[in-house]
Amino acid sequence: MTSDDVRLIADIGGTNARFALLSLEQGVHRQIVLPCADYDEIVVAMKAYLGMVGDPVVKEAAIAIATAVVGDSVKMTNHHWSFSIETLKQQMAFDKLIVKNDFTALAMSIPKLSKSDFVQVGGNTDSQLITPLGIVGAGTGLGVSGLIPYGDIWIPLEGEGGHSTVSPSNEREVDIIKVCWKQYPHVSAERLVSGMGLQNLYSAICELENVEPECLSPREISVLGISNANPHCAEALDTFCGLLGSVAGDLALTLGAYRGVYIGGGIVPQLGSYFEQSSFRKRFEAKGRFQQHLAEVPVFVINAENPALYGIGEAFSLS
Numbered sequence: 001m002t003s004d005d006v007r008l009i010a011d012i013g014g015t016n017a018r019f020a021l022l023s024l025e026q027g028v029h030r031q032i033v034l035p036c037a038d039y040d041e042i043v044v045a046m047k048a049y050l051g052m053v054g055d056p057v058v059k060e061a062a063i064a065i066a067t068a069v070v071g072d073s074v075k076m077t078n079h080h081w082s083f084s085i086e087t088l089k090q091q092m093a094f095d096k097l098i099v100k101n102d103f104t105a106l107a108m109s110i111p112k113l114s115k116s117d118f119v120q121v122g123g124n125t126d127s128q129l130i131t132p133l134g135i136v137g138a139g140t141g142l143g144v145s146g147l148i149p150y151g152d153i154w155i156p157l158e159g160e161g162g163h164s165t166v167s168p169s170n171e172r173e174v175d176i177i178k179v180c181w182k183q184y185p186h187v188s189a190e191r192l193v194s195g196m197g198l199q200n201l202y203s204a205i206c207e208l209e210n211v212e213p214e215c216l217s218p219r220e221i222s223v224l225g226i227s228n229a230n231p232h233c234a235e236a237l238d239t240f241c242g243l244l245g246s247v248a249g250d251l252a253l254t255l256g257a258y259r260g261v262y263i264g265g266g267i268v269p270q271l272g273s274y275f276e277q278s279s280f281r282k283r284f285e286a287k288g289r290f291q292q293h294l295a296e297v298p299v300f301v302i303n304a305e306n307p308a309l310y311g312i313g314e315a316f317s318l319s
């Protein structure tokens with residue numbers, strides 16, 4: 001790459017397609033977020049973005065996308081876009097096109113961010129342990145990844161942990177999951193810990209309370225929950241935070257991520273101090289004989305804007 005070269009980078013979620021340019025001189029710049037729903041195909045959104053930033057000559061690109069990337073064919077989990085990597089590369093006349101899972105990219109961003117990009121929620125940071133880091137985040141879906149230390153570098157994991165089976169921690173959650181089973185034979189963590197998850201939780205709670213649910217967006221549920229203006233939204237939001245705590249604690253135990261678990265995605269950073277006071281931390285630690293152990297593990301909410309763009313840029317040096 002020379003100082004004049006410009007690369008295209010993107011973080012494509014089920015709702016938002018975030019684009020930017022990457023160059024040696026300017027780093028990540030010209031960030032624009034486009035609604036996926038406004039474009040029929042990813043190639044149209046990519047061309048629209050490049051048009052918005054003056055159609056620079058771009059020969060290399062790296063895309064982080066919310067799905068499993070296995071082979072040439074990519075199909076998003078929570079949006080209708082699908083494409084062949086090779087065909088997209090030809091359509092865009094790129095010499096190189098890298099495609100990675102979006103939470104792998106988010107994981108790669110962690111070492112590039114600064115302290116001020118994180119808000120700590122419990123645990124302590126005195127530990128000198130060298131352990132993996134966990135990364136989990138709720139947005140349109142639920143993404144999960146990890147960073148494994150290997151000498152001086154970090155190796156990011158590429159998995160689909162959001163689709164692991166959700167586990168209830170109390171009788172109310174058992175009742176909620178029983179309601180969800182009527183709709184989904186497999187209730188994954190993503191079905192309850194995501195934007196759609198807030199809606200599923202709210203509907204299930206209304207059904208259990210014999211109340212007709214209103215048609216509310218995830219944002220409306222969280223706003224009504226935080227202000228306590230609607231008790232069913234308040235319960236849905238607190239259950240969401242508790243279940244996210246369970247998932248994050250499971251991730252810490254599974255990876256041995258004792259140096260920290262990082263929380264990304266579009267929802268939690270918008271909950272502010274509510275999240276710190278929610279059931280999240282209690283449930284993160286509620287792991288029976290490992291409770292004391294988890295009490296030490298710090299959790300960090302990632303507050304940086306579009307952090308996965310900084311991570312996907314790293315893919316050029318790894319490929």
Ligand SMILES: Nc1ncnc2c1ncn2[C@@H]1O[C@H](COP(=O)(O)OP(=O)(O)OP(=O)(O)O)[C@@H](O)[C@H]1O
Pocket residue numbers: 012013014015016017066078102138139140141142143194195196198217218219220222223265266267270271
């Ligand atoms: N304040 C909020 N409270 C609750 N949900 C919200 C809030 N703001 C946005 N959301 C929900 O978050 C989701 C979008 O999150 P995000 O920006 O992480 O999307 P994305 O990157 O497109 O998703 P993903 O990567 O998970 O596919 C939508 O479901 C939206 O309704």
